[in-house]
Amino acid sequence: MSFRYDFVPTPFGDALAVFSDAGIVSFDLSEADDPSVPWLLENVSRRLGAVPEDAPGSGDELAHLLDAYFEGEPIRFDEQVRFDWRLIDGFPRVALQTVCTVPWAETMSYGEVAVLAGHPGAARAVGTACRLTPFSVIVPVHRVIRADGSMGHYGAHPERKRYLLDLERDAAAER
Template identity: 75%
Template sequence: MTFRYDFAPTPFGDALVVFSDEGIVRFDLSEAADPSVPWLLEDVSSRLRDVPVPDPGAADELAHLLADYFAGSRVRFDEEVRLDWRLIDGFHRTALQEITKIEWGQTASYGEVAVLAGSPGAARAVGTACRLTPFSIIVPVHRVVRSDGTPGQYGAHPEYKRYLLDLEQNQTT
């Protein structure tokens, strides 16, 4: 298995994209302002038990989809790119796969996703799955909100979540 990486532009800065032979393994916005931070690659290397190699241009297709998305097009990333789910399993993976079904401009609560994923009462586990997602934006965890409808967190950047929700809400009318 070969792992490679590239960067894709977003309004939040360049995101790290790691690929395997099977698809995207990780799309990371956590330090988008400076994706060259060595710990990002160290973390993914540790989890993959291999060191991804630079592959300039590997994220070009994804970059075009992201540009369309941020321009307001209803992109279904899970239908447009292949995902390699190897970094997440069990209930967290099931929850994330259910989250891919939340439509553009719609939201679901953590509890609603737990029910859809087959584990009523596992709302906190859904929150953990959202926090651990290796596919920020691509799996729309920003569409998962608190039971009172407020956005909640988005890693260390709740403002990203609000931006994404507003982007989609403004394009639904």
């Protein structure tokens, strides 16, 4: 199987998108200012056991969907993009697939996601799955919040989570 990568623009900077023949494998909003730094590719290469090839333009379809999303359209990425879930399995995969069902502009607690994923009491495991997702933004882990209604974290960037929640809330209010 071959893997290819492209950089896709977001309001947070360019994201590294890695694709296989089966679909998107990873969408990484790096902690780095420059996502082209070698460690990003080294990390995904190590996890895949293969070196992705640079394929400019391979992320164009995803870029168009992201543009629409960031303009306030209620995009459900799992209905528009084929996912290749090879980098995550077991309950974390089930949890993230469940997160995909959280409606646009709505939120659900970690515990509620755990119940829907068939593992009541696994709220912390849902939080770990959200933190480790290989699909930043396109699996809407930003819609998963704490049981007390507070936002919680979004990796090292809670301001991104706030941005995404506000974007969806404001766009929904305008509809």
